[in-house]
Amino acid sequence: MSGEIHSVKLFGRKGSTEGYSLREFLQRHVVSFEWIEIASEETCLKNIGISDVNNVRFPVVQFADGSLLFNPSVRDVANRLGYIALPRLKEYDVSIYGAGPAGLSAAVYAASEGLSTVVIERHAVGGQAGTSSMIENYMGFPRGISGAELADRAREQALKFGAEIILMSEGIKGEFKNGRIHGQLADGSKMLAKANICATGVEYRRLELDREEHFLGKGVFYGAGVAEAPLCKGETIYIVGGANSAGQAAMHIANFAENVVMLVRGSSLKGTMSKYLSDRVTNNKKIDIRFNSEVTELIGDEFLSQIKITDNKNKEDENVDAKRLFVAIGGRPNTEWAIDTPILRDEAGYLVTGPDLLLNGKNPEGWPLQRQPYYLETSYPGSFAAGDVRHNSIKRAAAAAGEGAMAITFVYRYLNEDFDFIVKHTK
Template structure:
């Protein structure tokens, strides 16, 4: 984004599309997570599609359409084309950096702020929108300094501005796919063929949503099935009945947020009660919110519909009874899994769940990790490859909170300095 932010604030966008369009959802999700103001116009009739969006009707393949206030009209655009229009796509300006950060969630953004502000030539690579999981949260209430809470999108945008101000180069909509590491030199390969060279690297790639694993899940993604708290979707729920799957804090937060807009919200959990998985203050709020109910010992076992999700099948795991509920809104908050296959390819130690193992956790019976050649033990957030650090949720043993991810991002930079100074 960087120098393009001015463009963003000046430029207003109107997005025209139909309900249940996965492409429109991807754009809404992206703009919302980037904290960009836009107007969503849901087209409900051919006449409206003709008069307002200038299309032949609701099934015109040019939909969704993004109309910018400078007159630019993007028909059936990709998220990348929108980011390009906003001036957010850039190419690396250097052939070599001091620090490359992979992942632009709270941990990566924090590392970027501290790295760049402390004089490191810093580049940050983010595969989608900045803010990571946090940017999908409508309200983070336990992050220090925000007594009334802050939306994840706004927190991410503030952090982006801060990182940018200190000179971090942000490469958006790019994915790190492979790495090669030799002492003092890491080469990161991005999905678009870009090659980033840096003296030290921080992996802050977090986790991605766990899926239900049901046959039609992919088909309904953005067309009735949504991952996370649905920050961009809540207001669109109208007076519908909404289902949230998952019993952790993020699921309960999602349910409480959705309850402000939906007629009813049902939290589907496998366990016997929320007490096993969620914080007390959230459970207390659920009990004070009349349109939220908890469906214990249950799970979603099938999805059905046409272009849009129409019904879900639920099963009571105690009795085995199955039944069908009508809904167009299913939010999945099932926690996450790290995607660190690239790390095992280069010999970075992972735990059984794929999380990156760092520092003291690499030391078995006082022995340093196999292949470790330095005359010191790995630093607290350092992997078994010197100069490659991990911070935030991707790390084995991480606390999985915004504050701890931000703390680890900052700590990683202190350790990067030690490493670069020959320690």
């Protein structure tokens, strides 16, 4: 926007995957930025003072103080902006994995109740909700709020109460011994806590088409396209999906694009999209919906140029010109870390908790305590799950935030139990 002062400028080549990752990260952390495409020696000289455009390692990031980073990773930029921290304690009362609505809410409640609290997040705060252009059904925001802003407020609130949020850190395995969870992190370090909450949510499902990875950021994008939407001016944009995330993407992108085509596999939006949203989508003159349709091929050289759309009802294929395709088709749970642990997952990988663990009213096999698992407790005492990652969860931001808060009540109860007994009876 003209006249706006940006704290960060990004200079890069058209269709750069690295540029896309940086834009997405900055947008998620509500860092105002400007993306400037460098196409010639002149634009290169004018913007970064170097004319030899072929020898510049793009993307280049310029910070408010004028300093430049050449071809930095997302981690480098996060570090430079002060988002990367190391854990301060050797052991915490509760470790929370995932900083989506469930994890952030758990962090706010845990820290405000005086528990030493750490949140491990592998990417950016906000989770899926952080990618939403506008959340309109979250209580207290009658005019809606962008997911990134909601997440940023929750982050600030959790930090205010003393929670630590460790970004760019991924839990890859859990080990339970001596009444502690030993979380193994991707960088090789360990995170020790008396109780833990898995709030790792779900990850966007891919189309599983040939060359999909190649086209990432070069025409194929996942989610609501918040960071990309302003770049869609004058284009016809295709969106795959018929649920709320696809509807939000369509509404948001329609503000910029010439028109938007939604490709929906089912024959209606009923049952997959909230009524208020499907009404808006169908009434929006810029949005067309093609039902019974799916993308079956991605076509292009370096950049996406066409997609093949298969109409499953009429059994017809059509190739259409498409420079940008947004994929919003739900996700699969992030629970690989729980493989080879005593924690029970359902057939789709979601963590089973509380009453869902009982078989004919009896505790699950291997459960070591007299009491039944608490409502959000997994099949290992002291290890809880909240939000979308949980079997039978509601898949809404408010529900996830509610579960995060509720999980802390159970963590409290657990920490007040006979800990020596637990240590003795858990392997």
